[in-house]
Amino acid sequence: MRRLASLFRSGGVCVGDRVGYLGFNHPALLETMFAAQALGAIFVPLNYRLTAQELTFIINDAGIHTLVADNALQPVLAPAIPDLCCTHYFSSESEAAGWRHLDTERAAAPQLASAVSVDQHDVAVIMYTSGTTGLPKGAMLTHGNILWNNINAMLAFGGSRDQVILTVAPLFHIGGLNVMTLNSFHMGSTVVLLRNFDPARVLADIERYKVTNMFGAPAMFLFMSQHPAFATTDLGSIESLLCGAAPVPESLIVLYAARGIAFCQGYGLTETAPFSSFLTPEWTGSKLGSAGQPPLYSATRIVDDNNRPLSAGERGEICLRGPNIMKGYWNRPEATAAAIDEEGWFHSGDVGYLDEDGFLYICDRLKDMVISGGENVYPAEVEGALYKHESIAEVAVIGLPDEKWGEAVTAVVALHDGHQLTLEELREFAQPLLARYKLPLRLHIVSALPRNPAGKVLKFVLKDDLQT
Amino acid sequence: MNRPGIEPNLAATMLHRAQLNPERIALIFEEQEIKFCRIR
Numbered sequence: 001m002r003r004l005a006s007l008f009r010s011g012g013v014c015v016g017d018r019v020g021y022l023g024f025n026h027p028a029l030l031e032t033m034f035a036a037q038a039l040g041a042i043f044v045p046l047n048y049r050l051t052a053q054e055l056t057f058i059i060n061d062a063g064i065h066t067l068v069a070d071n072a073l074q075p076v077l078a079p080a081i082p083d084l085c086c087t088h089y090f091s092s093e094s095e096a097a098g099w100r101h102l103d104t105e106r107a108a109a110p111q112l113a114s115a116v117s118v119d120q121h122d123v124a125v126i127m128y129t130s131g132t133t134g135l136p137k138g139a140m141l142t143h144g145n146i147l148w149n150n151i152n153a154m155l156a157f158g159g160s161r162d163q164v165i166l167t168v169a170p171l172f173h174i175g176g177l178n179v180m181t182l183n184s185f186h187m188g189s190t191v192v193l194l195r196n197f198d199p200a201r202v203l204a205d206i207e208r209y210k211v212t213n214m215f216g217a218p219a220m221f222l223f224m225s226q227h228p229a230f231a232t233t234d235l236g237s238i239e240s241l242l243c244g245a246a247p248v249p250e251s252l253i254v255l256y257a258a259r260g261i262a263f264c265q266g267y268g269l270t271e272t273a274p275f276s277s278f279l280t281p282e283w284t285g286s287k288l289g290s291a292g293q294p295p296l297y298s299a300t301r302i303v304d305d306n307n308r309p310l311s312a313g314e315r316g317e318i319c320l321r322g323p324n325i326m327k328g329y330w331n332r333p334e335a336t337a338a339a340i341d342e343e344g345w346f347h348s349g350d351v352g353y354l355d356e357d358g359f360l361y362i363c364d365r366l367k368d369m370v371i372s373g374g375e376n377v378y379p380a381e382v383e384g385a386l387y388k389h390e391s392i393a394e395v396a397v398i399g400l401p402d403e404k405w406g407e408a409v410t411a412v413v414a415l416h417d418g419h420q421l422t423l424e425e426l427r428e429f430a431q432p433l434l435a436r437y438k439l440p441l442r443l444h445i446v447s448a449l450p451r452n453p454a455g456k457v458l459k460f461v462l463k464d465d466l467q468t
Numbered sequence: 469m470n471r472p473g474i475e476p477n478l479a480a481t482m483l484h485r486a487q488l489n490p491e492r493i494a495l496i497f498e499e500q501e502i503k504f505c506r507i508r
Contacts, residue, residue: 001479001507027497034507038479115480124478143476161492185482188489188504192496209496 002111004035004102008066010109011088015040015116018062018126020086021172022046022055022077023070024195028092028102029171030181032068037124037143040116041065044126044138045172048073049375049435052080058128058136060085062330068092068102120144126330127174129270129376138330139271141178148323149273150183152295156278157240157264161188164237166214168194168202169374174274175244179215179266199227210237217374218248219406221263225255240264240281244274253284267291267362271339271346273324276300277360290359291352298322300360302353307341310353315363318352319345368459370399370407375437377409379459382440385433386411389426391419394449396457400442400466411440412462414448421445482507 013019019036021029021043033043044062046055055077059067066088069077074096081089081098091099118124124146126138153159165184169176184191192209194201202224205211221241224230241256242264253263262281268274277300279292294300301309302316310316325346328336340346352362370377379397386395394414399407415421423443430439450461475481486494490505 001482005479027495027500027502030495031507034479034482037477038483040477115475115477115483117475117480118477120476143478146478147476147481161489182478185485185494188485188492190493190496195498 001031001034001038002113003106003109004031005038005112005115007102007106007109008035008041009039009112011066013039013041013066016123017041017065018044020044020046020059020062020064020067021069021092022048022067022073023092024048024072025167025171025176025193026070026092026195027193028068028070030185032092033125037118038112038115040118040122042123042126042140044128045177047128047172047435048076048170049437051432051435052076052078053433054136054435056080056083058138061136062126062128062138066090069099071096074099118143120147121327123327125177127172127177127270137332137335140327140330141174141270141273142327145273145324145326146178146182148297149178149275150186152275152297152322152324153179153183153278154187155296156275156280157242159183159187159189163187163189163212163239164192164209165189166192166194166202166205166209166211168197168220169215169217170196174268174270175215175217175374178273179242179244179275180213197223199224200229203227203229203233206238207234212237212239213242214238215242215244217406218243218252219373219404221248221252221256222404225252235259235261242266244268250288253288265292267360269348271326272298272320272322272348273326275324276318276320276348279359283359287355287357287359289361290355291362292360293358294320294360295322295324298324300354301345303345303347307345312354312356312358315351315353318348318350318360318362320348321345368398370397370409372399372402372407372409372437372441373405377438382409382411382430382434382438385430386413386426386440388433389421389429391415391421394457396449396459396462397440398459398463398466400463402441405441408441409438410442410444410466412444412446412449412466414446 021032036043067086068090090102095101123140124143125141128136265279267277277292382397400410402408450458486504486508494504495502
């Protein structure tokens, strides 16, 4: 870490500069993050599923000074490089033409004497999250946000240096990075890091390394359970599995319970670093369907449209406050002001209620957001891309229940007179514009979208119609 | 009042952890075991 920090410093990285990483899970991502932070710089992990166009926006929005990318992702970025603002480009694995080689130059660099001293309110990570307006926003997470998140998690779940954590969720996500991975480094336990998700490999590594804890989206645990090796893999070392990104289906809880494995569930957002509630195993049965209780050093309340707190059982917007709440959105003061009110409550946009015991129940995910395979898909962004198709007169994107992905991105389209469109044609059209997981899995053609008198599309009508 | 100056920098925390547990394995990646001391 000290040599890498020194290398970045010699390239001009200073306090507050941004250092990005684009690649699959790899130790180099963590090394790049710590090295940047040692200089007081800000780490920006990039989603490797994005297109060159999407990455260009984020890299330039963040003003990334130094970018590290693995070999697999360099071709994705190559066409965009002339349009990027970065000063230095490093290849994190093998040598590559046009890229400086990280390992070679690091080995020759002197060691940085010590990490720069920071304030807990200084930004450590900017993590981009797609917005409902279609443009991604960078959530600024401070050193203090991450520290307090880890304290909250340890107080909720416990933890020890003997734990072995398996991380397979992508580290560019808050779930992969800060649910268990950084927590493990704090604790001094061991992380088994996998480059990407392969159910057979996950099962084999659980048995081989006697993994005690793992975080994942429900779809990951489903795919593991469907693999032929599931029945014969020794899962006896598992203390608990932690699930986030979407509610765990009861069938999955039962399936793993039969192997003596309990699920912990959590609710959180990138902006909350992420833990905002925990459902620990002792409550999994009696509070089925709940997202759990707030962490010790964090608070939750439900408010109405006028920001007035609601009573137990009443549905409203979930608001969160605590030392884990982000500093704001990078260069978006208006968006920050809209998200964090004067009392410091972060407005999640999710709808839910608290029961008499203070357990949180989530009714609707961020307005109309679709969660497919654990990935958040924002309809406004997908609709913006699909509207560019010449045959489409109007389009609404919704999520419909899907056994495999949790929700399927579904495009409901009204066509211009005389036009025709197939799902394959639509996906092919949208492929250069959108990451693969955002592409519609289903297409429904209608004569016109249902709208209210103000012209707003009534998505709940579409959902009801298409589910029946 | 005594206000202890805890350094919140995550990188500094990692360096401190590496001093406390140099021989423990911090990370296993594709058969490679990386000890905390290597993180320094």
